[in-house]
Amino acid sequence: MxxxxxxxxxxxxxxxxxxxxxxxxxxxxxxxxxxxxxxxxxxxxxxxxxxxxxxxxxxxxxxxxxxxxxxxxxxxMVALGDQTLLGEQGVDTTRFVLGEAETRLGFDPRQPAMQRLAQEGVTTVVLTPPSHSLVAGRGLIAKTGTGRVLANGQAMHVAFDAEMFVDRADPMEGQDFGGGFFFFFGPNGAVNPNGYKSSYSGAAEVLEENVQDPNSPVSKIAGGEVTAWLRSSDRAESARAIAFAKRHKVQGTLEAGPRIGDLAAEVKASGLGVALTMFRETDPHFATQSALALTRAGVPYGFCLSAKEQPVASLRMAAALCRRAGLTADQSWRALTSGAAQAVGLEKQVGALxxxxxxxxxxxxxxxxxxxxxxxxxxxxxxxxxxx
Amino acid sequence: MRFLVKRSPFLLAVGLASSISTGWAQEANGSHDWEGSLVAAAPSETPFALQDGNEEEGKPKEANAQKDDSKDDSKDDDEKKSKAKKKDKDKDEEKPEPLSLAAPQGPVLYLKGERVIVRPGKEIENGQVIVRDGRIMAVGTDLEAPEGARVLEGAVICAGFMDSFSTLGLDRASLTTSGSEPSARTVDALDFFGPDHDRQNALKAGVLVAESHIAMNADFGGTGVLLRTGWAHDPEKRLLTDESAMWSRLERSGNVVTRVEEVDSLISKLESGGDYLKSWRTYETKLAEWEKEIAELEEELEKDFKKAKKDREKDIEKAKEKGKEHKEKRHKEPKPPRKPRFDPDKEILGRVIEGKMPLVVVATRAAVLRNLLEATKPFPSLRLVIAGGDQALHVAPELAARKIPVMVWPSEPLSSSSVPSDTRGSLELAGDLARAGIPVVIGSGFSGSSAALPLYASLAVGYGLPEEHALAAITTRPAAAFGMQNELGQVRRGRRAELLILDGDPLAVGTQVQFAISGGEVVLEPQK
Missing domain, CATH: 2.30.40.10 (Urease, subunit C, domain 1)
Incomplete structure (x- = not known):
């Protein structure tokens, strides 16, 4: 006990x-x-x-x-990309860009999942808002066990995946014409009736506006004044995120799915770290191959964990699967510690002795x-x- | 492997009684197509006792032998038993002698390992294993390579891993259906031509045998199979048995009253199966009596045939004289006994309750488990296995006392809305269950992967399961749970050659399978 x-x-x-x-x-x-x-x-x-x-x-x-x-x-160990520890605090379905949001204000360090992380050897956890917005505001990095929130880990969360279009408050609700169709599937760049973009290119347009607007807090990620967390899941989304990072000299972390290994060289050139989204032992092939490719390319990376929904051991299982796929003991251990720390810019703070x-x-x-x-x-x- | 008794009405009617006393007993022993003397070479062993690690190899515990044999339910097994003991004494030290004078079927293999894990808790340093005719012919430290044998070398030789709950060979619809009957057979649903990479990955991870079964949401899902992952395309070799266990899923309803009824219904169905088999046996006995009686009558008639013929002729003449029609004398024949109506569901459930195959019950709640344990008490030959068992610790003393294995698997990602976030999966309970004296078996489960089975075992060690128990949970214990304790799970003479050569400890994360031997042949080797 x-x-x-x-x-x-x-x-x-x-x-x-x-x-x-x-x-x-x-x-x-x-x-x-x-x-x-x-x-x-x-x-x-x-x-x-x-x-x-x-x-x-x-x-x-x-x-x-x-x-x-x-x-x-x-x-x-360092766990990345936990979307569960903030609970519903980060969900805002009414605004597309939440540049001012600071999720640390809604964070409860005393929740049991934080203790469980500590008990199983995870001492640092990177929290991301479970958001359906384009820009979800600043995330946070916390120490488990003590609950201390790190001062320098508050990345600006930007979505490049389809999640940002999900569950948005439907402005056409209650009206009797088929707004739903255009709301989701309108022509690229279309503006739906309450002003939200509803496609990748529309979202990109909004993002560009915000990055270039000096009054927007989002503009601080250009040039690297504020680090960014770029969320993507499939390869095309990751490619868009990398292109965006290059264009605006964004520093930070790319959350990416199992096929990110295909873009290892591009990620390396962008200077981003990678948070590999959780992968299960049922189908580890592409994720483990990606880990190998990132290791070869010299990209720092770690694994994501959703502490409220998964056993903490999933994190070590991910490393074990990579090990079976060909990583050395040292390399797979780095993905759990110093590599993950470096992926979020904390290499001078945590992840090694x-x-x-x-x-x-x-x-x-x-x-x-x-x-x-x-x-x-x-x-x-x-x-x-x-x-x- | 062939079974003496298939689920066929013809065979049932012809030889049910005899099959029960011999055929099924052998099946439970797993000794079908194997020479009697060699089967005997594999001594009966307690399926779940790991603590017997310090037991002298040559002296199996009397109680253990008794226990196993009682399961086998065979009266004419005494002879075998005594042979088993005799053979057991000089086991391992025995020089490899040809098992038969005929040429070997398939390759002869000579394996050398720095460590030979005979079974969890018993190891040989710098040992050798000789494989011939699909069986382990010898295990020792000073064995010489037979002429013409292929030599394979590695760090660790151990028994192939066995996944006691896999989804290999089946499509998702067959797996999840709830519309199934006890007589449904997984073997009929197997899809050997479906996507194959799961099987290949399992083989690469050293999982050589996997239990698969259909209809995991049915009250009785039917019988499962034991698949060999190394032989997907050989119709003879890919199946170790097509009747590994009967699977039953409880707690299909959220309603507590319904859950109580589920247990009652399970038991009453099993009982009616038992009654059905009894009625068949009664019929068989009566039929035999009847046949005997008829035969006696016929004999009598035969004896007095000449006299009877004369009498008849006289009668005919008399009738003619009187101008009447001759009436044939009628012999009164005893009526044949009434044949019970064939019912495949009852037949299979009868075999389950008589312990011919295990009953794996998927249940998690303490109340349901308690009901189940209470309700199954009157059936000592029922071989119960609990699968899932998140709350099994609440009934731990009884499970431990009855040596009922509990099968655990990694928890699915829990839905945070319906389950408290700190609920543990049953794999995490493995250590606690073992400490409570319950034999733990590890499966990959519905949402897991057979290829990750050794990693689950490692993880279970991380959750407090002693290493020997963790290895047993994927080798000896699943073998015992599915009645294959004399066939699989150990590196011993007479066992089937389902073996691995590893480059490191079986539970270490970085260990790779170098060679896999299944059915006595090398089915996986390093690619050059």
Missing amino acids: FLLALTVAASLAGAPPQETNAPTVVLRADHVHTGTGAVHSPGMVKVRAGRIVDVGASLNTDGASVLELKGHLSAG RQGLDADLVLWDGQPGELTSRVLQVWVDGQKVSAR
Whole structure:
């Protein structure tokens, strides 16, 4: 049974815990997997004020309390593209462009799914609004266990997939002529009666207007002042998203479906990271081949997870399937940690055991990438949040 | 493999009683087309006891042997049993001797592995396995390669994985239909010419045997099959059995009263099946008596034939004299017994309740499981398997006491609106179930994939199932659950050669199947 010590104190405010005279703790484990290729057996991780001070086979422990741990110590995992944790907060079917929206205002860090993520070794989760809008506003990145919302992870969410046309409030509702048909299938670029675009090209037109309008918050993604989360699912949508990113020098993450591997070179050229949408073990072929292609092209990527609808283990299952398809243990582990962090621009904050990164640590009873391994203890920002 | 008894009225009428005492017993043993002595070489073993890992190989527990044989329901099995014990003593150490003097059917294989996993919990280091005639001929550490044998080498040799709940070979409509009858047979619905990549992927992942069945939403979905994934296009080899188990789905209604009735109806149908078989047996006995009686009468007539003929001639003459018509003497014959009406549904359910094939019940709710356990108590020979069983922990003591296996599979993505987000899938319960003493079997399930079965087993370890149990859950336990414990699931002399050579631990994520051997032949090997 888990004993969860959920600490939601002042850390919720957004700033990482900063104490000048914070105590130093050295965690000494049988194996320390740095996530940067090295494994120290045994190894040590020095933590102060929620940050990793040093990692190595043998560290100076003067003035520090030493914690002896049995097992394998690794960085916490990073889950991308969770559409479920914000619940209905992000759904607005009345407006097509929600540039000002900030989903962090509707985020509940105390929900059970956040605890479950922590218990299973996911320490950072990237939340996306489950939106049916073209622009869904700013998403957020949160730490599980403590619920801390990261200050620099609020990407602007832009849709390139057909989801944005689904469930929109029908302006013709109650009227007795067939507006529904034109609402969904009107000619490209058509404006439906209340002003929403109802096709890809119409949506693209609205997006271009917003990006070029200096008064629109959406314009900040051009040039990379604000990072973007470009949501696509099939290959044509991903191609459009990549072209858009190139055109406006957008930085950020491309959420993409199983065929994104076909565009690996284009993604690499665009500088975007990739969030592979969840794929199931029933049909992993294209998704795993895409993971291989992205790895070969040197594109950082991670996997999406919907924590309220799937077991957290689906994340590790995705990596395991990629491993069976040909990734090395190291490569598949990176997709769960540093690769995913890099895909959302957090490589200098989470995803590995390295000096200066957040002290998000997971103690396993076996190799971190193995499905047979179990999480024994979890630390987020240096605080123990879960222990078996 | 051929069955002695098919579901045919002719055979039933001809030899039901005898089939029951011998044919089905052999079927349960899985010993059809195999020489008696070799079958005997495979000792009976407790299907679910992993704790017997430290048991001396040569001395099978008396109780275990008893238990298995009681399942087989065969009275004339004593002879075999004693042979089994005799053979068992010198098993493994035995030198490979030709099983028959005839030339081998198919290739002879000589496998070498750094680890030979005989069964979960028992391993041989640097061992060899000899395969001939589709069977494992020898397992040991100092075996020499037979002349002309093909030599295969690898890190780990283990039994092929078995998916106890797959959807292979069937289209979606056949799978989900609720309009089925107990006598429906999955073998008739198999589509070997449909899309094939699922089967190929399963084979690549080392899943060599898969249980498939139609109509998972029916009260009685009919009998399932055990497929060999390595032999899709060979009509003889692709089926291990066409009667793996009877599947029954409970909880088809959201109404609690209906759910109670479901259990009652299940039991009463099974009972009527039992009665039906009894009525056939009574008929058989009476028919035999009648035939005997008739034969005796005929004999009597035969004996007195000359006298009877003379008497008749006299009678005819007398009648002529009197100018009357001659009346033939009538012999009073006993009436033949009345034949019961043939009912394929009742017949198959009768066989289920008599334990000739397992009954897999798909149910999750504690209340339903409790009802089911209570209602099945009076039928000790019924071989019950619970599938799903999300709330099986609530009835754990009884399941453990009766050694009823619980089949688990990965949960489907839960719909957040109808189920609380923290509901666990039954695969996640594997560890808790095992701790409660319940034998756990892992299947890929309706929404899973056979190719991911070994990964599910690994995941179950991550959920707290001990590694040996996890491996057992995809090898020995499914074999036992489907009555194939003497045929599949272990690397032992006499078992069918359904084997894998792996490049690493069976439950490690990065492990690849190097060679797969099915039906004694290499069905998968590295492509050059």
